Amino acid sequence: MKRVKKIFKGNEIIITFILLIFVMVFLSCGKKITEPPEPVEIFVYSISVAPQIIDEGENSTVDAWITDQNNNPLADVEVHFYITPDSLGWFSPSLATTDSQGKATTVFHSFFSGTALIEAKAGGDSKSTQLTIQEPAISGANLITIEITPLTLIADGVSSAEVKVTVTDSSGNPVEDGTAVKLAAGEKFVDIDCDGYFTQFVDSLVYDANDNGRWDPIGLISPAETTVSGVAQAIYTAGVYAGQVYIKATVEKESKVTQNEKTLQLTPNTEVSSIALESEEVSIQVKGTGGIESAVIIATAYDEYGNRVPGGISVDFVITESPQGGENISGEGYGPVSATTNALGEANVTLNSGIISGTVKLKAIVGSIQSQVTKVTISAGPPAFLSLGADPLNIRGWDYVNVTSDIVAMVNDIYGNPVPDHTSVYFSTEEGMVDAHSETVGGLAKSVYHSGDPRNDGIALIYASTSGGTVADTLGIIVSGPPYFVDFLTYPSSLVANGVDKGDVVVRVLDVNQNFVVGGTPVKMETNFGSVASGVTQDGIYNSILETELLSSVLTQDYSPASPDDGIGAVATVEARSGWVSNWVSVPFLTGTAYSKNCAIDMPGDIQYGSSVPIEVTIKDRYGNPLGGHQLLASSFGCGITGAIQTTDGYGVAAGFTFVATTDTTLKSATVTVVDQDPRGGIVLSKKVSLKSEE
Secondary structure, three states, X not given: OHHXXXXXXXXXXXXXXXXXXXXXXXXXXXOOOOOOOOOOOOEEEEEEEEOOEEEOOOEEEXXXXXXXXXXXXXXXXXXXXXXXXXXXXEEEOOEEEOOOOOEEEEEEEEOXXXXXXXXXXXXXXXXXXXXXXXXXXXXXXXXXXXXXEOOEEEOOOOOEEEEEEEEEOOOOOEOOOOOEEEEEEEOOEEOOOOOOOOOOOOOEEOOOOOOOOOOOEOOEOOOEEEOEOOEEEEEEEOOOOOEEEEEEEEEEEOOEEEEEEEEEEEEOXXXXXXXXXXXXXXXEEOOOOOOOOEEEEEEEEXXXXXXXXXXXXXXXXEEEEOOOOOOEEOOOOOOOXXXXXXXXXXXXXXXXXXXXXXXXXXEEEEOOEEOOOEEEEEEOOOOOEEEEEEEOOEEEOOOOOOOEEEEEEEEEOOOOOEOOOOOEEEXXXXXXXXXXXXXXXXXXXXXXXXXOOOOOOOEEEEEEEEOOOOEEEEEEEEEEOOOOEEEEEEOOOOEXXXXXXXXXXXXXXXXXXXXEOOOOOEEEEEEOOOEEOOEEOEEOOOOEEEEEEEEOOOOOOOOOOOOOOOOEEEEEEEEEEEOOEEXXXXXXXXXXXXXXXXXXXXXXOEEEOOOEEEEEEEOEEOOOOEOOOOEEEEEEOOOEEEOOEEEOOOOOEEEEEEEEOOOOOOOOEEEEEEEEOOOOOOOEEEEEEEEEOOO
């Protein structure tokens, strides 16, 4: 009857779910679709175990049903299963996920007899039920009684327990002294041949602790002892692997075999010798970008024999390396954060993501024992920004085909993290050609632009987008041609012709579309006066210019001998040529005023009375430039000057003066005076000559 009632109860739950779903669907039809979604709350609707009564070493299936506040089944909800007391057995798995019907299932494996409280937790809700674990009924058990003191040992290979086997006859009297009691300690088996020991291929293995497919002894016990006053005593020595040990006692008397068995528990050492650390998720998502944002980190602690330690041992978790974006352990920062082990020797915490993608490295620590580092990747969110770049940004492709430029698209999420690898990026252009598709690696997607038709204005616009075109950017590449325009942006308005003065010259070179030519385009510079250096254009992206200097020089003549002197010694023609196009500008070279130390009267120093001699006067400025167009007035006291007014030529020389010596022999010398009458500032030159008679 109990079996039937349990099955019926399970059907009642299923029928109730179907009715609830029907009612919810019916009621939902009247709702407006514009209503905001109702927040989902998680509830444990019910929990069941089947069967509810099992023997030691047997299993029971546990089902938990999870719903929302409206009793709708919830899928993909994590359900944790617990048992109280935790020494009675264990779950496989202890964490299960609900299916589409809202059901999560696990299997409980029993160790000892007793009443167990089975609990299921999900969200902030929980429900529990009871499970009865009873000692197995073995034939003849009333004739053999086994006492083990203590019932729990440390699995250290040293600890021991006293085993007392009391054997009575069918009347309850102690059997005769010397009755042999066969003993076996190990995994649970059915002794089919009734010889007291496990016989391979004959007996049946029930509990295979290490899953190796054969019966194994656990610890040490003498194979047989004899009774004294109906009691046989033995010492059991613990094995080194934690778990349940079945001690079987067998007595054969008058061709009748009687058996009984009792269990003891080998528990792990509480001293942690090693820690295994793992994460239930190898990758989680950056906070606030959708997807799984947390991972359960599980530390499993072992003793020196490889047994899982018991519950209640504190384990510290710490983040040793991370992207420093606010990620944390269970909301408590980078640690250490403590958690205690459960009955399976497992302690767990939750790693929560921050706003920066990267790798998080964690360790678990108990005293001086540390685990190996485990890694969890925090992946970026979906694309939020796309930035385009190119190298080079100016290519000589207007008159060439398949000149290339490397294109890169940088794609990142709302926090600036590189998006996950293999995010698709699509490229297009309206001039030439660009490789159409690429996938990100480290947030970068690469493509290549190729010059060619169609050709528009020499500015190729590159378009890139991802996430359905909602995240996009545009970039312009200059597809330049040969030089077509040469312009002087800067040049000196004039220079002093001193060989030292200089001025900046800036030349810009453009192609046929008035786009900048590529950097490094040669520009040849020439001038007829002074000097100017040639070179190549710089940049090519924000400009395409040559920067150079025009250096003045001292002139050998005045190439602009205006009278009065206009101060221009020469006009330099500065020419810039790039390719087959050129341009030029004029730069006046300026001369200074007459400088007496660089000027001179050229005539003999000794002159005969009554004779006539020619005079030449040279006028130059401070830098040695000849000054033309200067009107000079010559005179001499006591003697005569013919052609007294002359003008300097392009070499700064005035000729045509004639000195006429007096015949008065009493005058022994004469002084010739020349006055520079230039309006900019004249000078006075004089020269004294001696007068003498003819020898």
